[in-house]
Amino acid sequence: MNWEVFVLSLRQLLGRRRMFALIALALLPLLIALVFRTGNSETDPVDWTANALLNGLIVTTLLPLVTLVLSTTSLGMEIEDGTIMYLLSKPLPRGQVIMAKLAASWLPAGVLVALSTALSGLIALEGSGDSTLILAFVVSSILGALAYSALFLFLSLLTTRALIVGLIYVFIWEGVVTELFAGTRILSIRQYTLGVGDLLTQTTELDAHLGGPMALTLMLAVTSAVVALAIRRLNRFESRSLF
Amino acid sequence: MIEQPEAQPPAAQTIEPTIKLENASRWFGNLVAVSDISFSVSPGITGLLGPNGAGKSTILQMVAGFLQPSSGSVRVRGQSPWRNDKLYRYTGLVPEREAIYPFLTGYEFVLLNARLHKLPNPKEATVRAVRMVDMEEAQHRATGGYSKGMKQRLKLAAALVHNPLLLLLDEPFNGVDPAQRLHMMGVLRDLAAEGRTIVFSSHILEEVERLADGVLVIVSGRLAASGDFHRIRRLMTDRPHAFVIRSSDNRRLAAALIEVQSVKGVELIDGGLSVRASDFGAFALAVPPVARDAGVTLYEFVPADQSLESVFSYLVNR
Numbered sequence: 098m099n100w101e102v103f104v105l106s107l108r109q110l111l112g113r114r115r116m117f118a119l120i121a122l123a124l125l126p127l128l129i130a131l132v133f134r135t136g137n138s139e140t141d142p143v144d145w146t147a148n149a150l151l152n153g154l155i156v157t158t159l160l161p162l163v164t165l166v167l168s169t170t171s172l173g174m175e176i177e178d179g180t181i182m183y184l185l186s187k188p189l190p191r192g193q194v195i196m197a198k199l200a201a202s203w204l205p206a207g208v209l210v211a212l213s214t215a216l217s218g219l220i221a222l223e224g225s226g227d228s229t230l231i232l233a234f235v236v237s238s239i240l241g242a243l244a245y246s247a248l249f250l251f252l253s254l255l256t257t258r259a260l261i262v263g264l265i266y267v268f269i270w271e272g273v274v275t276e277l278f279a280g281t282r283i284l285s286i287r288q289y290t291l292g293v294g295d296l297l298t299q300t301t302e303l304d305a306h307l308g309g310p311m312a313l314t315l316m317l318a319v320t321s322a323v324v325a326l327a328i329r330r331l332n333r334f335e336s337r338s339l340f
Numbered sequence: 341m342i343e344q345p346e347a348q349p350p351a352a353q354t355i356e357p358t359i360k361l362e363n364a365s366r367w368f369g370n371l372v373a374v375s376d377i378s379f380s381v382s383p384g385i386t387g388l389l390g391p392n393g394a395g396k397s398t399i400l401q402m403v404a405g406f407l408q409p410s411s412g413s414v415r416v417r418g419q420s421p422w423r424n425d426k427l428y429r430y431t432g433l434v435p436e437r438e439a440i441y442p443f444l445t446g447y448e449f450v451l452l453n454a455r456l457h458k459l460p461n462p463k464e465a466t467v468r469a470v471r472m473v474d475m476e477e478a479q480h481r482a483t484g485g486y487s488k489g490m491k492q493r494l495k496l497a498a499a500l501v502h503n504p505l506l507l508l509l510d511e512p513f514n515g516v517d518p519a520q521r522l523h524m525m526g527v528l529r530d531l532a533a534e535g536r537t538i539v540f541s542s543h544i545l546e547e548v549e550r551l552a553d554g555v556l557v558i559v560s561g562r563l564a565a566s567g568d569f570h571r572i573r574r575l576m577t578d579r580p581h582a583f584v585i586r587s588s589d590n591r592r593l594a595a596a597l598i599e600v601q602s603v604k605g606v607e608l609i610d611g612g613l614s615v616r617a618s619d620f621g622a623f624a625l626a627v628p629p630v631a632r633d634a635g636v637t638l639y640e641f642v643p644a645d646q647s648l649e650s651v652f653s654y655l656v657n658r
Contacts, residue, residue, distance in 0.1 A: 101455045108443055179437040183498070186404065187456040188429045332423060335407050337368065337398070
């Protein structure tokens with residue numbers, strides 16, 4: 098990974114307006130957890146936290162949206178405005194550019210989602226139930242952020258409409274198709290994240306469809322494959338409008 | 341004084357030209373951007389002249405290693421630039437596109453380029469490059485607030501920070517005011533005098549005339565003419581010229597003009613005359629006395645084909 102590209106990309110991504118919007122998004126689960134605690138007392142807090150908050154809201158919505166915005170911006174914006182030329186015209190292996198871009202989009206996404214998971218989980222459980230549940234989802238959402246970041250980074254090298262394609266993947270493929278056809282779940286980062294969360298927690302209330310070891314293996318394999326494809330793609334990257 | 345890169349690539353010891361294109365073509369689907377072009381470029385300043393859309397940027401992008409030729413070969417210092425990132429140690433690029441990271445100051449931007457090149461003393465190299473383009477005063481301001489001319493100079497500083505032996509510039513004087521342009525031209529001349537190879541593209545004849553030692557005229561993706569600028573300028577000047585003349589008696593004027601030696605043909609057109617002449621200057625001087633002697637009043641006397649595109653078309657079709 099190239100440190101200069103990493104720092105540059107972080108500064109690019111942490112623009113005031115974008116970060117304000119993402120922080121507001123990350124605060125949403127905290128607000129909902131607060132409403133849950135102050136409102137309905139008949140629902141089992143562990144079951145609600147595992148399935149409604151962590152699975153339903155954070156893993157299904159917050160995690161992919163935050164990573165989608167950061168990862169497609171990280172490379173996509175540079176390709177669009179032509180500044181990628183300043184990185185590609187250097188005696189620098191392009192794999193280092195990809196790794197730096199990936200790290201720069203993963204870091205803020207991971208921090209935001211992990212903080213949102215930990216704080217909203219603590220509010221919802223309020224000291225009750227299994228304490229491993231929150232820790233498990235902090236770890237699995239950080240790993241999920243890595244997998245999503247790699248995928249969306251690769252998408253931004255394939256198309257200028259990476260944001261739209263990413264939304265289709267998240268809401269149509271993961272949200273609808275994998276719910277209807279169980280076999281497609283092996284191609285869902287959301288299912289990997291849930292499976293890893295399930296592997297790390299002792300809570301039995303969580304509805305994960307993939308076994309923990311399989312989910313972890315698939316997550317690592319898919320992430321590695323997508324990173325390799327992104328490096329290959331950038332190595333062969335051509336653009337008529339760089340100059 | 342400019343410090344040389346630490347090591348020379350193996351090709352530097354050969355007598356090969358810095359850039360060599362052999363039957364290079366590049367197409368995008370059905371669009372042929374560059375067609376079967378061959379030329380070589382040696383140290384000095386070479387202007388890539390042609391109208392917008394002629395293929396100049398595509399040629400520069402192939403030389404820069406951002407586009408692979410569809411056929412033929414492109415060599416830079418004897419090596420293919422495509423997927424050859426080591427060549428960037430010896431190459432500096434100034435793109436036409438304005439975009440610079442707007443949150444960086446000018447100094448930070450040049451320093452970033454120095455660090456990406458892994459220079460042993462990036463800060464020193466940055467100070468020198470910023471000084472070369474006369475940007476010391478504005479260097480600590482964010483580039484988002486720079487004018488187009490300032491961005492052009494900053495991009496030149498970033499391209500020069502590692503002392504490249506080859507400098508490629510795409511329309512480098514766009515948006516640059518006359519004083520800045522003169523200064524940039526001076527910098528480029530100094531670099532060329534040190535034995536560097538500088539290739540810049542332009543669609544403005546005067547820019548090329550003032551700066552380039554050699555010219556490559558590109559039209560519709562093809563090499564229309566190449567060589568010494570003055571030879572090409574002469575070709576452009578000696579070509580047949582067309583004029584439209586409107587007068588008080590077009591028919592009488594046509595009869596009088598046909599006697600003029602430089603006139604190659606006269607045609608009556610709607611409300612005037614279309615005249616073809618071989619010598620622009622001689623014809624322009626001959627018309628007023630001829631009209632006066634014929635008792636005709638001139639209302640309008642306009643060169644009909646002075647656009648750069650028509651000059652280029654002539655060179656292609658001659």
